[in-house]
Amino acid sequence: MRHAQSRALHTYWQTLRLGSAAPQREDIAPQDISELLGHVFILRRIDPAHHVFRLAGTQLCDLYQREFRDQNFLSLWRGHDAVHVQAVLESSLSGASPASMVARASSMDMHQLPVEISVFPLRGPEGVVDRILGLFQPLDDTEPFRGRPVVRTTLREIRPPAVPGHLLPVSRRHTGDMQLHIANDH
Template structure:
């Protein structure tokens, strides 16, 4: 976790939860994070058990050139990443994982820009799980917001237990995403994934670089 927006939202969320797995969604006060709202989003699980946008900030929608409310969250990602993204979000819904994703956003004109995303669990009950997130542009090129992002490509993923280390260091190394096809992806288990190993508070996904 390196971007100021991710760090600020994590600290706000961590303060609200006060030792619980997650704060209640009713505890989130937009006024408290007004400087972050343009880049934040809330996901919920629909009747197909897929993560969809319940809310999305104005800058996030502008970057994609459309209103994201109601859109499938995995649909924003390239085909090879969609199942992994879906399972990472299910881990947030079901196991209160905190997920940080570094990714490249590819525009309609095939320009690219690096981004960081954080996804944090919210307590909404077993029948109505939700999560809070934010997207931060690592760089802010002139075209961002005018040339829509049409595809996101994962660079690295970090799944963190916030109880083990609540304060993230900016220089903490990320974990390279393994080159897995959708049929080879492991399933989410409590605070982790099958075919993985834990090093301190980090969940390492087995695999190699492309």
Template sequence: MDDIRFDETKDMVRYWASLGGGSHAPLRADVSPRDIVKLLPRVFIIANDDGVWKFRLAGTEFYVFYGREMTGQSFSSIWGGDFAAVSDGLDAAAAARLPLVVSSDAWTMDGVVEVETAILPLRSTSDNAEVDRFIGLQTFKSAKPMLLSGLPFVQASVNSTAVVGEKERASLAQARGRIVPAMKLGERPDASIRAVENQVSA
């Protein structure tokens, strides 16, 4: 997981990789809050609502960071003009059934915090093979980013996006005798989307 910088992000990706699903994304029902209880304040779930990704739930710290209730809001609302790069990453992660990691800067009125967002594909029912949910975690370089300012984040600037987790998903798929879909993506000039071409069969 060379594209991941923060330990909590790695923990979230490893947890997601431990869930069932084989060559499909894990089920929403596979996620147990008890398993990630320490991360829950910064965990979120987004769902596709008529083509728009919206927060289905958001941890308690999101209200502190963004100054408003995020549940029901568009996922694009926290990315501003950089959401196009995130949206392309969501499409790539959904197609590959692999995690998306977004590296960004979150700005307050008097400072900036490095942010890493892991966005992990899920599906709502066993009858549906398509990704229609993502569970995510936002991790900050500063343990208490709100100490930079008494005000919430006012904008985000995306530095890069990367589809990651091939090794974790491949090892699980191999154990189940499944095939991991091969993938090959190019790079965006403004915020790169990268993935390693990979295929494993038992």
């Protein structure tokens, strides 16, 4: 995770785990992460193809100039990007392990903004890991987007979840324009 706020949310998530695979959704206290709330989102997994926004921070909504509640997070992505993002979300939930992605948000007039998207699995009310606490963190100034909604989000880099219980070195492999970081198990 590149951005200090992404690392801060990761530390917060780790402290809430208390030895379990993932913290409960109800353990998230908005006052504990108040400086991050504008960029925070929470998703609920309905099925592999539907990770629905339950909450989306005001800065995320302002960038896209729309509300996200009850919309599918995967609808922000096209083609192969949607497939890769779905795989990251599913593997993060199944392994109860954080992951991150770097994307490029683009406006209709081609203003571009790099963003880091960090995802942290959560347990819902039934105790099942079926929620995502996420952070949509711009890596550059958002001022050029004032009055220009993001109309396309393009995946640039994936940092998939680590294998639970293992600390693995990371190798880099370039796939066209996107960079993929893969954990080695040797």
